[in-house]
Amino acid sequence: MLTDLVQIARIGRQKRDENFRFRAYLKNHRHSDRRLRRFGEEIQAQIDCTKCANCCRVTETEISERDIEKLSKFLGVTRDEFLRDYTMRAPLDNELILKRDANGCVFLKDNLCSVYEGRPNNCANFPHLVRGEGSIASRMWQFVDRTNYCPIVYNWMEKVKDDIGFR
Ligand code: SF4
Ligand code: SF4
Structure with a gap:
């Protein structure tokens, strides 16, 4: 199981074309969605997200009206205060996202989510x-x-490629 983020960034980029070919391959070959999700569960159980938090640093987090309500309540602020202090518009598509700085999400503190119980659905x-849709x-x-x-x-993508016999 590879968990080193530097290596994952490097190898992930190297395998980008292969992974796009695998995407096309999967669409055109019979496979069990349930089996692929089960591999996801197995790998998820072996990786400690609290030691990683890379998604909180790297990605923009889109939020829904329900997330706004939940997080405002969790933080004890009004909706307007929440929108002013903790959200921004994504530079590329103008979607409403959680505010970010150079370290990632505004709620990431010491590599942990400081609003864990109230975190957005995403x-x-x-x-x-x-649990993704579709x-x-x-x-x-x-x-x-x-x-x-x-x-x-x-790790999931590599396991699925092995299981399906794609190389
Ligand atoms: S879901 Fe986020 S924290 Fe968990 S392994 Fe992936 S990038 Fe890391
Ligand atoms: S709300 Fe928490 S889990 Fe979501 S991106 Fe921010 S720090 Fe990460």
Whole structure:
């Protein structure tokens, strides 16, 4: 199991073309979605996200109206205060996201989520292998990007390629 983030970034980038080919391969070959999700559960159980937190540093976290309500309540602030102090617009698509600085999400403190019980749905379900909506094959484009920074997705992708016999 590879968990070194520097190596994952390097090898993930090297394998980008291979992983995009695998995405196309998976779409055109029979496979069990349940089996692929089970591999996701198995790998997720072996990786300690509290020692990683790379997604909190690397990705933008889109938030829903429900997340805003939940987090405002959790922090004991009004909706307007929450929006002012803890959110921003994503530079590329203008989506509402959690505020970020050079270290990542504003709520990441000492490599841990300081609002864990109130965290957005997107964070609770990340990397969306086990509980994501739609088939794994239909969401492979997301996973190819995540192999560069998420140890769960990187190791899962390698396991699935081995299992399906793709090389
Ligand atoms: S809210 Fe917590 S889990 Fe979500 S990105 Fe921020 S620090 Fe990470
Ligand atoms: S979901 Fe992936 S990137 Fe995020 S903390 Fe867990 S292993 Fe790291």
